[in-house]
Amino acid sequence: GGPWPLPQPIIVSFDGTYMQTIVMPDGVVLRIPAGALVDSGTVTLFIFPTRELRPEPGQEIVGVGYEMWAIDQNGQEITQFRQNVQMVFPYPSDTVLEAEGVSEHFLVPVDYSTLVGHWILAKSYVVDTNRNEITLWIGHFTKFAVLSTEPKRYEAYLPIVLRSSP
Numbered sequence: 049g050g051p052w053p054l055p056q057p058i059i060v061s062f063d064g065t066y067m068q069t070i071v072m073p074d075g076v077v078l079r080i081p082a083g084a085l086v087d088s089g090t091v092t093l094f095i096f097p098t099r100e101l102r103p104e105p106g107q108e109i110v111g112v113g114y115e116m117w118a119i120d121q122n123g124q125e126i127t128q129f130r131q132n133v134q135m136v137f138p139y140p141s142d143t144v145l146e147a148e149g150v151s152e153h154f155l156v157p158v159d160y161s162t163l164v165g166h167w168i169l170a171k172s173y174v175v176d177t178n179r180n181e182i183t184l185w186i187g188h189f190t191k192f193a194v195l196s197t198e199p200k201r202y203e204a205y206l207p208i209v210l211r212s213s214p
Contacts, residue, residue: 054112057096064091064120072097074112079134087130089121098191110139110150113193132172132185137194139180152177154198157184160191167195 055073062068064086070078072095085091096115118126137157139145145152157170170192173184182194 055097059094061090061092075138077136084129084131085126086120091118093118108196110194110196115191116189129187135184137182150196154196157182158195
């Protein structure tokens with residue numbers, strides 16, 4: 049949800065033996081250590097921002113999610129990394145989040161598990177409430193997002209029933 053615009057997809061090729069830092073238009077940063085994806089050769093990374101994310105009932109995706117995958121120079125998908133890749137998700141200020149009915153204390157990074165068919169909590173992450181960013185370390189590419197686990201506050205408005213006397 050929310051008023052966040054959808055950034056353009058990014059497709060980038062690079063020498064996998066060198067450290068790479070990729071910054072998405074919305075400020076999400078991907079830091080790939082040298083040799084994390086391949087021993088040698090070129091890597092092509094596909095980064096597609098998406099709103100086509102279906103969180104569990106009662107949860108909401110904050111900002112934009114990303115679907116990512118990478119292939120080596122032979123066109124083979126890279127499914128497991130040799131070492132973790134760092135992803136940093138900035139999130140809006142408290143004022144902006146509050147307008148959306150979200151508290152930063154309920155924000156968690158999630159990735160989509162194709163094995164179990166739903167979102168799971170990232171294995172390794174840190175939430176920095178001073179810098180308004182979530183840093184996670186990943187061992188494979190999939191769909192990634194920041195999720196609010198805060199229960200939504202609902203207000204009920206009862207109708208007023210007026211009866212006229214005969």
